[in-house]
Amino acid sequence: MLFRQLFEPDSSTYTYLLSCPETGQTALIDPVLDTAERDAALLQELGLELTYSIDTHIHADHLTGARRLKQLTGSRIVYPAIDELPCADLGVREGEVLRIGNIELQPLFTPGHTDHHHAYLIDNGTQCMLFSGDALLIDACGRTDFQSGDAAILYRSIHDKFFTLPDETLVYPCHDYEGRRVSSIGQEKARNPRLGQNRSLAEFTSIMNGLDLPYPRKIDFAVPGNESCGACPDNVPEQYRRVCERHEQG
DSSP, X not given: OEEEEEEETXXXXXXXXXXXXTTOOEEEESOBGGGHHHHHHHHHHHTOOOOEEEOSSOOSXXXXXXXXXXXXXXXXXXXXXXXXXXXXXXXXXXXXXXXXXXXXXXXXXOOSSSTTOEEEEEEOSSOEEEEEETTEEXXXXXXXXXXXXXXXXXXXXXXXXXXXXXXXXXEEEXXXXXXXXXXXXXXXXXXXXXXXXXXXXXXXXXXXXXXXXXXXXXHHHHHHHHTTTSOOOXXXXXXXXXXXXXXXXX
């Protein structure tokens, strides 16, 4: 498997490239509109054609690159089926493997950060890679104070779906704000300040309710835009319009 971890600095978002060398089928997990052209150029450089763009959930901190990448490459847009987005070409569900050539991507329904969040797991017997989206981050986890977030539900998702995986499972989050690139299930179980050392549900809920985080600066346009698979809505502020105007011009 060909694997690349790509980064968009404004939202501190990781995009993951997965490609099957036998078939050439390729996917990007959580692409960002701001870097869609970069990602398309990288695919061309590597001699790859994009089969799927896959989102873990409807993001609130950036516009997805799914729609733009479809325009650039003809790729299919993949979202959790539970979102029921008319713009999506394919909906994924837990228990139904998404095949990227010979790569088997297992969706995991992991609500709590948002009510429809899905993570994605590759476990081929020799490597185990978890693309945890915003549910589990390195030494942290996703917020639960907007988009139908729920701390108790997130706690159960992480414990029941993630912490039951082998300790050596590599964790690739959607975001990191400290320059870190990868963690493991064993590391998060041991030292995650919010979840590690067998923290109780009551302790976790208290921590999450006390975070007092600022209002997400892009949420008012990112959520409706991502419900249209990355279209720029009319309320995008001037300081963020440049990327929209570039893509609207083709």
